[in-house]
Amino acid sequence: MITVNPRACTGCRDCVKVCPHAVLAMHHKKVAMVAEERCIECGACQLNCHDGAIEVTKGTGCLLVIIRDDILRRGDGGHTLATPTGV
Amino acid sequence: MMAILYRLLTAALLAACAAGLWFDVSSLAPYGLTLLALGGLLLANDALSATYYQSGTPWPQGSSEPQPLRIGWLDYIKAAISWIDAFKRTYVVEPGLYYTGDRYDSGAPLLVTSNYRLTVFLVTRRVRTFNARLLVVDTDGINVWCAAGKGQFGNQAILAQIQRYPRSLLTQEKWLRLILPKFGLAGVDLRAMREERMRPIIGPLYARDLPAYLAAPPLRDCDDDCVVFGLRMRTFSWLPGLKQMVGYSLLLVIFFMLAQWLWGSSVPLGLLAISVFVATAYPLLFPWIPGDRFAVKGLWLGAIAAAGLGLGAAAGLVAAADLVASIPFTLATGLFFGLAYTGNSAVSNYTRVRKETAQFLVPDAALFAVSLLAFVVMELKA
Numbered sequence: 001m002i003t004v005n006p007r008a009c010t011g012c013r014d015c016v017k018v019c020p021h022a023v024l025a026m027h028h029k030k031v032a033m034v035a036e037e038r039c040i041e042c043g044a045c046q047l048n049c050h051d052g053a054i055e056v057t058k059g060t061g062c063l064l065v066i067i068r069d070d071i072l073r074r075g076d077g078g079h080t081l082a083t084p085t086g087v
Numbered sequence: 088m089m090a091i092l093y094r095l096l097t098a099a100l101l102a103a104c105a106a107g108l109w110f111d112v113s114s115l116a117p118y119g120l121t122l123l124a125l126g127g128l129l130l131a132n133d134a135l136s137a138t139y140y141q142s143g144t145p146w147p148q149g150s151s152e153p154q155p156l157r158i159g160w161l162d163y164i165k166a167a168i169s170w171i172d173a174f175k176r177t178y179v180v181e182p183g184l185y186y187t188g189d190r191y192d193s194g195a196p197l198l199v200t201s202n203y204r205l206t207v208f209l210v211t212r213r214v215r216t217f218n219a220r221l222l223v224v225d226t227d228g229i230n231v232w233c234a235a236g237k238g239q240f241g242n243q244a245i246l247a248q249i250q251r252y253p254r255s256l257l258t259q260e261k262w263l264r265l266i267l268p269k270f271g272l273a274g275v276d277l278r279a280m281r282e283e284r285m286r287p288i289i290g291p292l293y294a295r296d297l298p299a300y301l302a303a304p305p306l307r308d309c310d311d312d313c314v315v316f317g318l319r320m321r322t323f324s325w326l327p328g329l330k331q332m333v334g335y336s337l338l339l340v341i342f343f344m345l346a347q348w349l350w351g352s353s354v355p356l357g358l359l360a361i362s363v364f365v366a367t368a369y370p371l372l373f374p375w376i377p378g379d380r381f382a383v384k385g386l387w388l389g390a391i392a393a394a395g396l397g398l399g400a401a402a403g404l405v406a407a408a409d410l411v412a413s414i415p416f417t418l419a420t421g422l423f424f425g426l427a428y429t430g431n432s433a434v435s436n437y438t439r440v441r442k443e444t445a446q447f448l449v450p451d452a453a454l455f456a457v458s459l460l461a462f463v464v465m466e467l468k469a
Contacts, residue, residue, distance in 0.1 A: 018289065020272075020292055058437070060236055060437060061439060062429050063426040064427065065430065067444070
């Protein structure tokens with residue numbers, strides 16, 4: 001889940017630039033959520049917001065990781081498979 | 088664990104083949120050549136994959152000299168194996184600084200990537216005609232996106248590689264310009280990088296966009312680059328996903344073959360066909376399958392396959408009695424693949440998958456159990 005607090009935003013635009021799904025945009029020089037349903041909760045925006053304007057429940061959206069980490073509680077907190085889709 | 092299962096599967100296939108072909112176990116004889124082919128393929132794949140580094144390999148003391156990037160015909164074969172094995176094993180490349188062309192140029196664009204073999208191959212293939220450099224970060228063979236989420240691709244890992252080389256070798260300027268893959272930014276704090284005398288540039292999401300990007304300097308941030316979960320991306324994950332599903336189904340088929348050998352029951356080879364249908368139709372038809380949830384899409388496909396079985400029964404091609412066990416199996420397979428596909432897709436998130444897992448995992452296990460029970464009861468009756 002992602003939440004945005006425009007009042008804390010200083011308008012640096014880093015969060016908008018790093019989002020790979022165009023979830024965020026600038027509106028009157030403040031961050032605004034324009035497509036929440038597209039958010040994959042990767043946490044890039046939160047990591048790059050030094051004003052505390054964005055909060056993300058970061059996690060891996062994968063059945064096998066959820067079974068391992070949340071149900072069996074045997075994980076190391078991340079995805080270990082090699083999905084061949086990134087650069 | 089997966090490697091042990093894989094070898095057990097290979098051994099079971101070859102043992103069943105030997106039993107069928109050479110030891111006159113009549114129930115296995117009709118499948119002998121098929122089993123030999125499958126077992127042989129798995130064995131060849133295992134032998135080839137043993138010829139290069141896998142994740143967890145401790146690196147020898149690395150060279151502090153930049154290495155040339157070359158692609159030969161063997162790299163295409165290794166990349167193909169790496170692709171097919173994508174969900175089972177991770178193959179790695181030695182981390183460090185690499186360059187294209189005949190000689191190293193400290194002024195060439197410096198691209199950062201993970202040490203997953205397939206990623207390095209794909210990036211190299213796109214940039215080899217340019218004067219470029221590649222900083223391969225140690226992510227233990229995990230791709231950029233997953234490694235960034237896991238904390239393996241980030242400021243610390245990038246800095247660790249940069250610090251291996253003298254600054255003068257990396258750049259003659261005040262700032263070291265680094266082109267970062269946009270998929271990796273979940274692990275990279277841009278501001279912290281700037282404080283380390285680096286100028287991070289947000290590069291393209293996809294390796295295929297690198298030639299156009301490098302051909303149009305000055306290199307700017309790819310602000311507007313956005314994930315497109317299109318047919319091309321879905322097709323890329325199709326073959327590894329298919330291999331994974333067929334592997335699971337083969338385990339079931341071997342179980343039934345053993346049952347046939349011991350008790351003379353039948354082998355429902357249709358299980359394989361259902362798995363192939365679901366694992367192929369799901370990624371290729373993903374946007375057009377009804378439903379917003381991954382599991383619901385899977386259920387739809389399971390229902391379509393079940394309807395096909397029903398039509399087959401009406402036409403006399405499938406025994407009506409087999410439907411009792413086949414229909415729950417078909418629905419369970421669709422549901423399982425839908426849930427498992429969350430990890431292959433570029434459009435899932437943790438909150439959503441957690442919710443779907445809570446809703447559908449137990450019903451899915453129940454459907455599999457009902458199906459297995461029905462198979463056993465039918466065989467006992469027969």
